[in-house]
Amino acid sequence: MRVAAIDFLNPAPLMWDFHHQPHQSMFAERYQLHLTAPSACARELLSGEADFGLIPVAALTEELRIVPGCTIASLACVRSIQLIVKAPLALTQIRTIAADTASRSSVAYAQVLFRHFLGTDPEFRPSPADPESMLRDNDAALLIGDPALLALERRATLAAHVGPCLWYDLAEQWHLRTGLPWVAAVWAVRPHAVPTPASRRQLLADLTDSRDHGLAHIEDLVREWTPRIALAPATLRAYLTENIYYRLDASCIRAIETFRQLAAQVGVLDPLPNLPFLGD
Numbered sequence: 381m382r383v384a385a386i387d388f389l390n391p392a393p394l395m396w397d398f399h400h401q402p403h404q405s406m407f408a409e410r411y412q413l414h415l416t417a418p419s420a421c422a423r424e425l426l427s428g429e430a431d432f433g434l435i436p437v438a439a440l441t442e443e444l445r446i447v448p449g450c451t452i453a454s455l456a457c458v459r460s461i462q463l464i465v466k467a468p469l470a471l472t473q474i475r476t477i478a479a480d481t482a483s484r485s486s487v488a489y490a491q492v493l494f495r496h497f498l499g500t501d502p503e504f505r506p507s508p509a510d511p512e513s514m515l516r517d518n519d520a521a522l523l524i525g526d527p528a529l530l531a532l533e534r535r536a537t538l539a540a541h542v543g544p545c546l547w548y549d550l551a552e553q554w555h556l557r558t559g560l561p562w563v564a565a566v567w568a569v570r571p572h573a574v575p576t577p578a579s580r581r582q583l584l585a586d587l588t589d590s591r592d593h594g595l596a597h598i599e600d601l602v603r604e605w606t607p608r609i610a611l612a613p614a615t616l617r618a619y620l621t622e623n624i625y626y627r628l629d630a631s632c633i634r635a636i637e638t639f640r641q642l643a644a645q646v647g648v649l650d651p652l653p654n655l656p657f658l659g660d
Contacts, residue, residue, distance in 0.1 A: 381411050382411075382412045382414070382429065382430045382431045382432075383398075383411045383412060383430060383431070383432060383433060384420070384421040384424040384425055384430035384432075384433030384434070384435075385398070385413060385414070385416075385421065385433060386417070386418050386421060386565070387415035388460075388525045388526055389460075389526055389529070389605055389609060389616070389620070390452050390460060390619070390624050391434055391452055391565070392594065392601050392620070393594030393595050393597075393598070393601065393620060393624075394434065394450055394452070394567075394587070394591050395590065395594065396590050396601075397589060397593055398590065400600075403589070407590075410582075410586070414430065418482055418485070419439075421434055421439075422484065425568060426439070426443075428570070431569065431570055432569035432570065432573060432583070433568060434566070434567055435566065436488075436564060437565060437636050438484040438487075438488040438643070438649055439484055440568060440636075440652060440655070440656075441650075441652070442652065443570070443571075444568040444570065445569050445571050445658040446566050446568055446628075446655060447567035447583060447587055448659075449591070449628055450567055450588065450628055451563055451566050451625070451627065452563075452566075453561045453563040453564060454555075454561060454562045454625055456623075457549045457623060458550070458552075458564075458624065459532060459549065460524060460526070460529050460619070460623070461486050461522075461524050461528055461549065461550040461551055461562075461564075462522070462523045462528040462547055462549065462550070463477075463549075463550055463553075464514075464515065464520060464522075464531070464538075464547055464548075465520040465547075466519055466520065466542070466544075466545060466546075467544035467545055467546050468546075469519055469520075469546070471494075472499075474502045474519045475503065476502060476505060476517075476519050476520070477502050477503070477518060478505050478506075478507035478513075478514035478517075478518040479504045479505060479507060479521075480509040480521075480522060480527065480528075482525060485564050485565065486564070487522065488639075488643050489562070490504070490522055491504065491643070491646065491648045492639065492642050492643050493553055495646035495648070496642050496645065497557050502519070504522075505518060507521070509523055509524075511531045511538055511542075512538060512542060515538075515545070516542070522550075526609050529609070529615075529619065530609065533610075550562070558638060560631060560634060561631055561632050563632050563636050566636075580658055580659060584658070598617065602617050602620070633655065637655060640652045640655075
């Protein structure tokens with residue numbers, strides 16, 4: 381099976397068995413892995429280039445099936461989705477936002493925040509993930525993933541170049557307004573790729589086991605990622621254990637349903653009346 385997955389820090393626990401023995405060899409026999417950006421994962425899955433992938437919840441369609449068990453979510457602050465606003469602008473005063481488009485869901489969540497909760501409709505301008513250049517000609521910048529984590533650690537440097545800024549954690553903004561987790565991504569599969577009950581059970585077991593093994597090896601992941609991203613080990617550890625939530629439970633499912641309903645109401649995404657799960 382062809383797999384499209386995210387090459388960011390936050391899915392690292394989910395990907396443990398794809399990259400580590402004793403299960404890596406077995407996974408290599410079953411799965412052909414391609415690491416890319418979140419938006420590209422969805423594109424590959426929807427086009428048929430991949431059989432399953434870790435995709436943004438904004439990219440879910442009725443043709444795909446959510447694999448139960450795993451997610452990338454946050455129960456409060458996520459830290460890796462930051463809306464940076466030039467001070468002293470209030471959220472309702474923002475007119476232009478330079479947006480890192482690596483994640484379709486993050487942009488959609490921001491659009492729901494403004495259109496549904498704040499009653500405004502700022503312009504989102506696609507931009508490379510460079511906060512200084514993003515804020516040069518815009519009121520705000522939306523950063524996601526590892527660039528957001530790095531920018532958060534370097535707030536003083538950014539302020540020295542562009543002036544004082546206000547920082548809003550997008551997951552926290554969602555949680556404050558809905559009381560629900562913020563859910564970024566799920567494993568989704570093309571149904572024909574797992575045509576039998578046995579193949580569906582195998583996929584579910586492999587992905588759940590990989591997550592559980594990854595969560596049992598957080599210290600190993602911290603050691604592996606410290607050379608890859610310029611953050612302190614304690615910051616990486618806190619992010620993987622406190623900011624990101626990896627279990628697709630009932631509250632996360634309600635959060636996805638609510639997000640998709642609101643996004644459809646304000647014209648951000650197409651309606652998805654029923655979340656399609658593998659096995660339904």
